[in-house]
Amino acid sequence: MGDVAMTVPVLRALTEQYPELKITVLTRTFFIPFFRDIKNVTVFPVDLKGQHKGVFGLYKLARELNKNKFYAIADLHNVLRSKLLKQFLKTKRFVSIDKGRKEKKQLTSGRVFKPLTTTHQRYARVFETLGFQLDLSHPVFPDPSVLNKKTLRLLGENVKKCIGIAPFAAHEGKMYPLNLMRRVIEALSKDYQVILFGGGASEIAILDAVEKNFKNVVNIAGKLSLEEEMDVISNLDVMLSMDSGNAHIAAMLGVKVVTIWGVTHPYAGFAPFNQPEDYALLADRTQFPDIPTSVYGNKYPEGYKTAAGSILPKVVVEKIKSVITRREGRTTK
Incomplete structure (x- = not known):
């Protein structure tokens, strides 16, 4: 959940700085509310325990995604599942995040103790590789929500x-x-x-x-x-x-x-x-x-x-x- 939430400020910056872009986020249904306040962003829910489970499920998912004819795909997860999905997607522009696994191993083994590139910066670099330079230093946030009667x-x-x-x-x-x-x-x-x-x-x-x-x-x-x-x-x-x-x-x-x-x-x-x-x-x-x-x-x-x-x-x-x-x-x- 934390990894998904960390994409939100980066996507918000992307859509603010490139308002002509339309973004589709592929994520679990549970996380859809995270993206509710971001302009030009829609969510494509994935059912990893049902219709999109396993290799055949990912193939089925790719067929659904390919109907959209995406300009580019940014893989912000870089795990086995997204690597398999990549094989079925029809796009020449597919960029995956560099998670810095080697540097993190050095940090946790005690060989190096210094700040590594933040996850937010790693997300931003994916979009920069696609040609969209991002400035995360002046973030925009939504206003506090109005609480409903149940919550009050x-x-x-x-x-x-x-x-x-x-x-x-x-x-x-x-x-x-x-x-x-x-x-x-x-x-x-x-x-x-x-x-x-x-x-x-x-x-x-x-x-x-x-x-x-x-x-x-x-x-x-x-x-x-x-x-x-x-x-x-x-x-x-x-x-x-x-x-x-x-x-x-x-x-x-x-x-x-x-x-x-x-x-x-x-x-x-x-x-x-x-x-x-x-x-x-x-x-x-x-x-x-x-x-x-x-x-x-x-x-x-x-x-x-x-x-x-x-x-x-x-x-x-x-x-x-x-x-x-x-x-x-x-x-x-």
Whole structure:
């Protein structure tokens, strides 16, 4: 989900800077809402578990796509499935992303420790290869969404500043320990409204318990559609997230994002779009010198699973408060 969300600011820049282009995005049906605010972009939903499953399914998909007679195809994924699909597509202009796998391997093996090309820049280079130079330094974002009645009932009438917190990630090594996150939530909920994000039965149960323990805390996990969650995120003052999809969804909507990093590191190129470097809170590499242990956080040495816990709760709270203060300062100017 994060990879898909990271394409959004790049596609928005592409359509703003080249308004004559018409873009078709091939992605899963679930991700269609991500592209709702981008001009000249339509989505072609792919059913990888049904009619487009397997090699024959990809052949069938290619036959459907070939009817459009695309000028060029930009492969922003560069995996086996997209390589197979390429064989069936009728176009002379097919450019795939360079994911920098060699450089990332050097980074996670400890041989090199320096910032790599960001994923957003890698996406942009694909379009530059096709002849469309992109400037990502002056991004345009959609206005905050109007919340529907269902969402307003869920959030209540609290007019405090709103902080979103997404405490989960695909791998435990990327997560802030939940006992410490509860302390963060407790501190923030005294002055702000806290909105919790997550998914899946186990995560929802944990967040429900947190909601019951603190005032000014609302758990929306499992209660809204993706599009409705995006509406809520677009109205946040700041999002606190792990190195995970919610960080990228908030960033693509122009929301300030504070991220907590465990065994992964922003140097691998997956920092949220258009966020100041100091918004990334990093595990202590003096205690955990092998960080980043992997690109996706699925591999780490013994004792590294709770590396993010080396970031004190008060540091997280102070960072969020400083971000809100900065936003208020800009508003009053």
